[in-house]
Amino acid sequence: MSDLKSEAAALEEQFTQAITDAESLDALEQVRVAALGKKGRVSELMKGLGKMSPDERKEAGPLLNGLKARITEAITTRQDVLHDAALTVKLEQERVDVTLPVATPDAEQGRIHPNSQVIDEIVAIFADMGFDVKEGPDIETDEYNFNALNIPPEHPARQMHDTFYFHEQEDGSRLLLRTHTSPVQVRTMRSEEPPLRFIAPGRTFRCDSDQTHTPMFHQVEGMVIDKETHMGHLRWTLEEFCKAFFEVDSVEMRFRPSYFPFTEPSMEVDVRCDRSGKDIKIGQGDDWMEILGCGMVNPNVLKASNLDPEIYQGFAFGIGIDRLAMLKYGAPDLRAFFDGDARWIKHYGFSPLDVPSLYGGLSR
Ligand code: PHE
Numbered sequence: 213m214s215d216l217k218s219e220a221a222a223l224e225e226q227f228t229q230a231i232t233d234a235e236s237l238d239a240l241e242q243v244r245v246a247a248l249g250k251k252g253r254v255s256e257l258m259k260g261l262g263k264m265s266p267d268e269r270k271e272a273g274p275l276l277n278g279l280k281a282r283i284t285e286a287i288t289t290r291q292d293v294l295h296d297a298a299l300t301v302k303l304e305q306e307r308v309d310v311t312l313p314v315a316t317p318d319a320e321q322g323r324i325h326p327n328s329q330v331i332d333e334i335v336a337i338f339a340d341m342g343f344d345v346k347e348g349p350d351i352e353t354d355e356y357n358f359n360a361l362n363i364p365p366e367h368p369a370r371q372m373h374d375t376f377y378f379h380e381q382e383d384g385s386r387l388l389l390r391t392h393t394s395p396v397q398v399r400t401m402r403s404e405e406p407p408l409r410f411i412a413p414g415r416t417f418r419c420d421s422d423q424t425h426t427p428m429f430h431q432v433e434g435m436v437i438d439k440e441t442h443m444g445h446l447r448w449t450l451e452e453f454c455k456a457f458f459e460v461d462s463v464e465m466r467f468r469p470s471y472f473p474f475t476e477p478s479m480e481v482d483v484r485c486d487r488s489g490k491d492i493k494i495g496q497g498d499d500w501m502e503i504l505g506c507g508m509v510n511p512n513v514l515k516a517s518n519l520d521p522e523i524y525q526g527f528a529f530g531i532g533i534d535r536l537a538m539l540k541y542g543a544p545d546l547r548a549f550f551d552g553d554a555r556w557i558k559h560y561g562f563s564p565l566d567v568p569s570l571y572g573g574l575s576r
Contacts, residue, residue: 223257224282227243227254234294237294237295324564329537332567333568336568337457344410348395348399351378352390360513360517361474375391397528406437410434410435413533414431434531437519439523441525446527447467450465454483458494464483475513476507485499486498492542543560
């Protein structure tokens with residue numbers, strides 16, 4: 213019996229120490245298995261109880277049960293301690309500073325260029341009036357950029373366009389960078405049947421550079437061809453466009469007689485504005501600002517695209533996009549539009565997640 217007592221005492225000391233030394237829940241589990249598992253040392257001792265005489269058992273029973281209870285208790289206590297420690301570490305690692313500013317999501321980082329914004333706005337407005345959107349190439353031929361638009365070679369209007377030409381080709385012809393979006397009129401009239409109703413935004417090029425001119429700039433062409441389309445339609449369309457674009461209830465417009473070879477009659481359109489303050493205000497004041505050229509399509513242009521001017525007629529207009537962007541968003545120098553300066557785009561750019569629409573608002 214004294215053997216059993218000293219063995220129990222030795223086991224208790226050994227396991228108590230091992231429990232104290234266990235630095236993780238895993239290590240502690242190993243100690244538990246070694247002591248109380250099926251083949252654990254304490255369990256083995258307890259199996260011996262069955263073979264003892266009742267007297268022996270009377271003494272050994274409480275001895276071993278006490279041993280088992282104290283080891284179990286020590287393990288539970290240690291478990292709690294290790295558990296708390298693990299939780300503390302986890303909380304420390306997963307700490308969140310709720311006072312930090314909210315991070316901008318990646319999709320919000322970029323900026324939409326004012327020109328792209330204005331194009332999106334123009335497309336939204338004209339799409340609402342039932343216009344398609346067409347595109348044409350930046351590199352054009354004489355035929356599309358000039359001839360078919362009633363500007364034959366030697367026509368004085370060619371001088372006004374400050375055209376960028378490419379090298380002469382083998383047949384003597386030269387490609388050019390389109391000087392306006394009007395060639396898309398020809399491309400569309402030649403490939404589609406009237407009625408036509410479309411706009412064509414895009415890049416245009418002229419050898420010119422100052423505060424309001426850059427060698428590359430943007431226009432949006434507009435065209436309507438049908439059997440009875442007249443100047444009243446043109447006027448209404450442009451008025452609706454201006455009101456929607458400048459987000460005002462009324463815009464006073466002035467149609468001035470002008471000259472374009474591809475329209476007859478031709479007009480330039482000004483809107484009433486106030487330039488006395490720091491920002492230009494549209495729709496009020498004593499000043500006028502020219503924003504577009506337009507007119508009734510010249511019969512020669514219809515003929516050059518195989519449309520019979522006795523049957524079809526229509527109007528066309530060309531708006532300077534960069535001009536509108538400067539006006540609406542108050543950017544004073546056009547050259548900065550194309551410098552690629554990140555600070556500029558951050559200031560003048562638009563959120564990529566705000567898509568212009570007539571019901572949701574064009575700009576914010
Ligand atoms: N293409 C002309 C320009 O660039 C603008 C315009 C387009 C005028 C259509 C009338 C009709 O100046």
